[in-house]
Amino acid sequence: MTILFSATGFDPGRWLDILRRVAPERSVITERSGSDDAAVDYAIVWKQPPRALLGLPGLKAIFSLGAGVDHLLRDPDLPDVPIVRVVAEDLTQRMTEFVVWRVLDHLRQGRVYREQQGKRLWHERSQPAAGAVTVGILGLGELGRDAADKLGALGFRLAGWTRSPRTVGGVETFHGAEGLTRFLALSDIVVVLLPLTAETAGIVDAAFLSKMKSVTPLGGPVLINAGRGGLQVEADILAALDAGTLMEASLDVFATEPLPQDSPLWAHPRVFVTPHAAAVSDPEALLPLMVAQMDAHDRGDPLRHLVDRSAGY
Ligand code: NDP
Ligand code: OXD
Secondary structure, three states: OEEEEEEOOOOOHHHHHHHHHHOOOOEEEOOOOOOOHHHEEEEEEEOOOOOOOOOOOOOOEEEEOOOOOHHHHOOOOOOOOOEEOOOOHHHHHHHHHHHHHHHHHHHOOHHHHHHHHHOOOOOOOOOOOHHHOEEEEEOOOHHHHHHHHHHHHOOOEEEEEEOOOOOOOOOEEEEHHHHHHHHHHHOOEEEEOOOOOOOOOOOEOHHHHHOOOOOOOOOOOEEEEOOOHHHEOHHHHHHHHHHOOOOEEEEOOOOOOOOOOOOOOOOOOOEEEOOOOOOOOOHHHHHHHHHHHHHHHHOOOOOOOEOOOOOOO
């Protein structure tokens, strides 16, 4: 009973300490020596290096350290075993906090008031009510549905866009290409909570931005992307901001991360940048759920929160 923990891009020390604590009866390895290959029955991965998962005859499932699995599905050597992604109250709650924070900041003109404070300007701005604003959420999955629920409780009108037809209470739903145009024509603030797949890559491009509303109660349309950077064409977002067709954007994810120092997004006065921090994965919250699933699966229970490889999420 061995877990292979294979991750790049961060120091896994705390994750490994917690994993060893919550799975005391399992061995945990980060590198393969060859002699332990046959004992590896589960892998936990984040942007695993090439060939990390190749040739593990006893592998039963791969656990993604994130809700998104684009990092993992890119692997040309991915074994044909079930993939489990993160679905956890802790992560969902963090994402909802981010979405509500950004929506309220745009609604209450946070950018303008921060500028005014810098100039010691006492000037009250007009204030639309939440009920006069439609927040459109691209992706009504685990994260999108919870954000919609909490925004609805604050009084916002809600629209949602999905791949397949969905019914979600309090949300006007749309799907497919034709549905996207109608969804955009309705949304004052667009929140992107889509997975990055072959179908969604680059979806927020010039054509998409040109379909956003030109007049909104906020003075113009707003974009919030907390899904993946690959969903957006950054040059098109900058062009729309400069042309005034997009009023403001809050971006948590970028085509290249960390966002390159020379990216014009850093200094753009109407862009709010966060470093892929909308919903951090907390090992104390997530690892016990993963180990509980491994234990249950070993007892014969089916795995939950499985990825549909053909859909890419
Ligand atoms: P889910 O898989 O639960 O939901 C995905 C939603 O996107 C579904 O509603 C799905 O539609 C919709 N969707 C997928 N493909 C399309 C398409 N081609 N057209 C229209 N809609 C589509 O994912 P989660 O809600 O758990 O997570 C969403 C994403 O958030 C993750 O994939 C990840 O990239 C990102 N994320 C970012 C974080 C951050 O810190 N910035 C943290 C965590 C996640 P349908 O309902 O029809 O299946
Ligand atoms: C995730 C992420 O997918 O951190 O969970 O982006």
